[in-house]
């Protein structure tokens with residue numbers, strides 16, 4: 435299944451990137467390219483340009499946010515759902531947990547590469563995101 439293979443690749447990237455530059459190797463890049471031929475370049479470009487921020491509440495809940503052009507996207511744990519157009523267009527209900535858009539890929543990749551920017555938040559932060567107060 436493609437998703438488990440992608441997670442295995444992320445583990446591999448994580449293990450080999452630790453202590454290094456935070457950039458995927460050439461071999462990892464071509465593996466990513468094979469998984470997501472149309473998505474990986476714009477995803478890497480987005481990570482390069484604005485990064486991915488991990489907002490952490492005191493209780494440990496995390497929300498990942500990134501800028502894509504003018505839009506701000508928020509991904510909540512367990513990193514399975516995005517509210518972007520691509521995700522909505524491609525998410526057939528019973529396949530939605532298999533789907534990855536560039537925001538989900540970016541979150542996974544930034545984690546694996548150890549390049550997340552961390553921001554400590556109040557307890558109300560994620561509730562605010564969910565209710566739309568921080569959009």
Ligand SMILES: [Zn+2]
Nearest residue numbers: 516518535537
């Ligand atoms: Zn998305």
